[in-house]
Amino acid sequence: MFETGVRQLRMALSMTWGRPFSTDSLTRLVADAVATIAEFGELGLEAREVIETPFADAADRADHADRSLRRTAQRLAERSPFYAERFAASGFQVRTADATTLLDLPVTTKQDLMSRPRDFVCHGSRPHLATRTTGTTGRALEIWLSRYELEVAAALGALSAVLHDELHADDLMQVHVSSRATAAVQLASMTCRLVGARCRVLGIIAVEDALDALAGSATTMSVNASYLAELVVSARRRGLGPADFRLRRIDCVSEILSPAVREAAEQTFGAPVSDNFGMTEVIPVTGTSCSAGHLHHDLTMGHVEVLLLRSGAPAAPGELGSLVVTPYFPYRECMPVLRYDSRDVVRQLPGPVECEQAGIPATSAVLGKAGQLIEVAPDQVVTPRELVEAVEDLPSRPWPARFHAEPDGGRLRIDLPAGAVAGLSSAALTDHFAGRGLDARVRVLDDHEAPSLRRVRSDLRELSFAAPEPVGA
Amino acid sequence: MGTPTSTTLPTLLALSVAITGTLVTIGLAVVYLRRVRLDRPAIGTFNGVDIVVVFGFIVALPLLYLVLPLTPLLVVLGLTFTSALVLGLRPLIGPGATWIVVGTVIAANVWMGRTMLGTVVGWQLFWIENDVLVVCAAVTTANLYVQGGMRLRHVAWFGLVLAVYDAVFTFVWPVTNTLAQRFIGWPFDPSVGFRVGIYNATIGLGDLLIYGLFVIAALKAYGPRAARGAAVIAVLCGAVVPALLPVLTDVFIDARTDVIVPAQAAFGPAAFFYYRWLLRTYGAERTMAGFLASADVDRPLPMPEPTPEPTPATAPAQPLVGSVP
Numbered sequence: 135m136f137e138t139g140v141r142q143l144r145m146a147l148s149m150t151w152g153r154p155f156s157t158d159s160l161t162r163l164v165a166d167a168v169a170t171i172a173e174f175g176e177l178g179l180e181a182r183e184v185i186e187t188p189f190a191d192a193a194d195r196a197d198h199a200d201r202s203l204r205r206t207a208q209r210l211a212e213r214s215p216f217y218a219e220r221f222a223a224s225g226f227q228v229r230t231a232d233a234t235t236l237l238d239l240p241v242t243t244k245q246d247l248m249s250r251p252r253d254f255v256c257h258g259s260r261p262h263l264a265t266r267t268t269g270t271t272g273r274a275l276e277i278w279l280s281r282y283e284l285e286v287a288a289a290l291g292a293l294s295a296v297l298h299d300e301l302h303a304d305d306l307m308q309v310h311v312s313s314r315a316t317a318a319v320q321l322a323s324m325t326c327r328l329v330g331a332r333c334r335v336l337g338i339i340a341v342e343d344a345l346d347a348l349a350g351s352a353t354t355m356s357v358n359a360s361y362l363a364e365l366v367v368s369a370r371r372r373g374l375g376p377a378d379f380r381l382r383r384i385d386c387v388s389e390i391l392s393p394a395v396r397e398a399a400e401q402t403f404g405a406p407v408s409d410n411f412g413m414t415e416v417i418p419v420t421g422t423s424c425s426a427g428h429l430h431h432d433l434t435m436g437h438v439e440v441l442l443l444r445s446g447a448p449a450a451p452g453e454l455g456s457l458v459v460t461p462y463f464p465y466r467e468c469m470p471v472l473r474y475d476s477r478d479v480v481r482q483l484p485g486p487v488e489c490e491q492a493g494i495p496a497t498s499a500v501l502g503k504a505g506q507l508i509e510v511a512p513d514q515v516v517t518p519r520e521l522v523e524a525v526e527d528l529p530s531r532p533w534p535a536r537f538h539a540e541p542d543g544g545r546l547r548i549d550l551p552a553g554a555v556a557g558l559s560s561a562a563l564t565d566h567f568a569g570r571g572l573d574a575r576v577r578v579l580d581d582h583e584a585p586s587l588r589r590v591r592s593d594l595r596e597l598s599f600a601a602p603e604p605v606g607a
Numbered sequence: 608m609g610t611p612t613s614t615t616l617p618t619l620l621a622l623s624v625a626i627t628g629t630l631v632t633i634g635l636a637v638v639y640l641r642r643v644r645l646d647r648p649a650i651g652t653f654n655g656v657d658i659v660v661v662f663g664f665i666v667a668l669p670l671l672y673l674v675l676p677l678t679p680l681l682v683v684l685g686l687t688f689t690s691a692l693v694l695g696l697r698p699l700i701g702p703g704a705t706w707i708v709v710g711t712v713i714a715a716n717v718w719m720g721r722t723m724l725g726t727v728v729g730w731q732l733f734w735i736e737n738d739v740l741v742v743c744a745a746v747t748t749a750n751l752y753v754q755g756g757m758r759l760r761h762v763a764w765f766g767l768v769l770a771v772y773d774a775v776f777t778f779v780w781p782v783t784n785t786l787a788q789r790f791i792g793w794p795f796d797p798s799v800g801f802r803v804g805i806y807n808a809t810i811g812l813g814d815l816l817i818y819g820l821f822v823i824a825a826l827k828a829y830g831p832r833a834a835r836g837a838a839v840i841a842v843l844c845g846a847v848v849p850a851l852l853p854v855l856t857d858v859f860i861d862a863r864t865d866v867i868v869p870a871q872a873a874f875g876p877a878a879f880f881y882y883r884w885l886l887r888t889y890g891a892e893r894t895m896a897g898f899l900a901s902a903d904v905d906r907p908l909p910m911p912e913p914t915p916e917p918t919p920a921t922a923p924a925q926p927l928v929g930s931v932p
Contacts, residue, residue: 135755136660138651166650173652173756175896181649 138166149434152205154464157282160289164328167296168303181297195495199437200232202462207231209463210472213256216246217472233437241446241458241475247275247415251469259468265317267414268591277414279317280468287418287465288324290435296329300383301354303330308352310344310361311387312594313337317417318387322356337596341368349378355403359389360590362407363526363533366398376404387412389591390502390519392526395533411500415474416459417466426489428496429480436461439473440482440497443504449482454515456480456504457497477504479517510541516572521548524570530556534592536584539574546574551584618850620801621808625846625870628742628799628810629818633838635746636819637826641905643698645747645754652756658765665813666772669782672789684795688744689713695747716740720794730802738799741812749819758892759824763882766817770875777869810846814870818845821878828892829885830903840881845874 141163148155170177207228210217221228226239247254255261261278268274295301309322319335326333334352336344341364348355348365357365362384369378384399384407391409399407411421411429419436421429431438440455441448449455457476480497487496502518509515516539525535525548532554539548548567555563555578567574585593672680689709696705719736723729776782790796791807800809818841826834849870886892898904 135648135651135653135657137654137656138648142650163650166652169654170650170652170756173894173896174647175894175899178647178649 138163141166148464152202152462152464154282154467155286157285157289160286160293161328164289164292164296167293168330171296172303177297195433196233198433203233203236203437203460204228204231206460206463206470207472209256210470213258214254214470216250216253219253236437236473237448239473241441241473242471243475244275244415244477247471248273251276254469254471256468256470261468263316263320265414266314268312268314268594274314275415277317277417278469279417283417283466283468284317284320284324288321288328290418291321292325292328295325301325301329301331305329305331305353306351307331307333307354307356308344308348309333309335310338310355310357312591313596314594315414317414338592338594339596339598341365343598345369345372345374348381349374350380353380354383354385355381356385356387358591359386359391359395360534360592362386362391362399363395364592366395366402367531367533369402375402379403379405381405383408385410390500390522392523392535394523394526394531398531409499411478413459413476413478415471416461416476419459419461423499424489424491424496426487427499428483428487428489428491429499430491430494430496433494435465438495440480441475443479451482451484454479454481454501457500479504479507508539508541508546510546510573511544516546520570520572524567524572525550525554527570528554528566529558530554534590536587538587542575546572547577548574549577549579549587551581551587552578553581553584614853616803617806617808618853620803620806622847622850624799624801624808625810625850626842628738628815629842629846632742632745632815632819633822633841635742636749636823637834639695639746639750640753640823640826641903643750645694645698645751647755653752653758653761654756655761657757658761662765662768665769669776669786672786673782677793681793681795684797685713685717688740688795691744691747692740694751695743712736712740717794720792724792727802727804730807734801737796738801740795741797741799742815745812745815745819748816749823752820753823753827754895756895757820757824759821759828759882759885760892762817762820762824763879766821766871766875766878768875769817769871773869773871810870814845817871817874825885826903827895827898829889830901833885833889836881837878840877841874844877845870848873
């Protein structure tokens with residue numbers, strides 16, 4: 135108990151003053167939390183405040199952001215060749231850096247990272263693990279993380295999971311993300327190890343194999359939305375229901391999760407599905423969705439801006455913009471980014487929200503990648519989320535949604551495989567999309583063309599010798 | 608009443624004080640554990656390191672008491688008792704009444720210790736008031752530790768180490784004797800005591816604390832039957848034997864003719880062996896969660912309603928997998 139108090143104090147000082155964490159102390163703090171639950175059955179009151187910075191007051195939020203940004207920028211100026219050069223070229227003064235002056239600095243793009251990856255590695259840091267994006271929207275990007283970064287992210291993640299009652303020592307977590315996403319996989323296994331839970335990393339394997347492993351054993355699952363959709367379809371085909379599973383939570387990361395798939399997954403697996411935002415480039419900054427569907431951003435570990443897609447100016451309430459994220463030091467230290475433009479499009483909420491996380495700034499859920507927005511008319515943009523939600527809501531339940539859409543003379547043309555529109559007349563299809571705000575004309579294609587219509591992460595199949603499964607099956 | 612040279616009266620007095628103090632302390636500690644829940648830290652449970660820390664305080668504090676001038680010493684003791692009383696009473700009577708009661712008890716102790724020690728009756732009244740203070744402190748502290756996750760294993764090892772400590776600091780470096788002399792006649796004497804004639808008999812707060820800890824840790828770990836056995840050991844080895852030993856030998860009589868018995872030397876080994884027997888007989892100890900779920904807990908006293916959670920204004924939880932492919 136005495137030691138635990140000292141560890142909490144050390145963590146709080148690191149969070150407040152921006153000093154590097156003692157990873158050993160953080161790790162032991164997780165063990166303390168687990169031991170507390172083992173002894174008392176639950177944590178004490180106000181346990182969550184241990185790792186969360188109070189952000190009720192806007193002035194406190196701004197002060198935290200300004201101090202963290204200044205600290206992060208100062209370190210980048212000293213140690214990051216890319217940012218030292220960029221700051222000099224922009225006349226950016228790190229000593230006076232804050233959320234306002236930051237706006238004068240150009241955002242960091244994926245192209246910057248792709249073209250000069252070595253210049254992003256900070257002097258004095260020791261790269262340990264390379265992790266790659268899946269490259270579903272282009273070439274895969276490689277990010278190096280230090281051992282310190284992984285240990286801090288895993289420990290804070292584990293602590294958060296324990297404090298929020300999301301992971302127990304007797305849990306078995308089944309992980310279905312691409313094995314190329316080494317950081318995600320590593321963090322999942324490290325988190326489980328710290329909590330004492332079991333971890334089964336399966337990747338994107340044959341769905342039937344995944345279901346066999348899932349049934350009756352796993353209690354939590356981390357999964358991409360498209361693979362979750364395939365699991366639901368397969369489970370329903372086999373007549374499996376909640377009684378066949380022991381799941382108590384499903385964490386969906388990345389990709390667009392439609393209400394139809396979410397609801398079906400909850401009914402089939404008997405566990406709530408949480409929809410989270412995360413991105414390799416900005417680890418460990420994340421976002422979580424609330425019951426109202428807002429995306430609430432992690433203000434403790436990073437600064438989040440929403441910038442207009444064309445001008446780069448801050449988006450006003452109601453406007454679409456790209457999420458631009460800056461992970462703070464001491465959470466990132468090896469290959470950090472400042473103002474990283476994710477190109478993930480969100481909409482600024484029109485006003486204050488009244489959800490269970492009302493004190494935390496929020497945006498809409500991610501609506502899709504900026505490059506996939508469809509401008510039907512000069513003032514009318516259709517987002518990938520609208521399309522995914524509309525397609526996945528078709529009576530045939532074509533999950534995950536396979537479609538192609540493009541503007542067509544002031545309307546939208548949606549290409550769908552025949553199986554997705556089975557039993558629906560042309561008029562019914564038009565009505566279906568019109569009911570969801572989409573003025574669309576549907577073109578029906580052969581089913582075998584479906585996988586090429588829209589790439590999803592569940593396409594990244596990891597085959598085995600025993601049961602090879604065609605991609606997109 | 609015996610003459611000053613007789614050993615009968617001081618022995619009976621010592622026996623009465625020790626048995627009464629022990630029984631009242633362990634009885635109240637048990638009732639408190641069964642009925643009242645103390646606040647505990649959000650994260651953390653009592654472990655071996657805490658035992659080391661507490662033992663460090665036990666070693667360091669007496670030395671501090673010896674070197675501190677009297678006034679700061681009394682201030683430290685006063686703050687210690689105030690804290691213990693506030694912690695213990697608040698769940699029972701609420702914060703407002705607690706401060707009134709604690710203020711009254713502390714003020715009365717100071718006033719009585721400064722003005723009433725000129726007569727035997729004055730001494731007796733002072734002791735009664737001081738005894739209430741000390742017993743409350745022992746009951747609260749014992750509950751704070753056990754409700755904080757302290758296990759019978761910790762208490763048993765603690766008692767064993769204290770047995771050595773007590774013997775050493777009584778016979779080799781007679782700190783205990785010096786401290787007992789220093790505290791007597793001043794407010795906040797950390798002992799339960801009473802006076803008859805020219806004799807004062809006391810039993811230390813530390814002794815009562817370990818007896819209370821032992822019994823309620825046994826109750827938490829193995830239930831009422833184990834607690835009854837622990838209570839018998841506490842009374843016999845912690846109160847009766849130390850009170851009777853001076854009758855058999857004069858080794859405990861110091862140069863001032865004060866009788867100082869290292870009670871832990873008798874209690875510690877007995878408690879440790881009893882714990883080992885319980886462990887072998889009944890297996891692993893219950894956790895606090897197991898105890899609270901058992902029939903050994905009485906219906907808790909009504910607690911003040913927690914303040915409703917305001918609109919959450921803290922950072923959201925991190926997704927379990929903090930990155931995406």
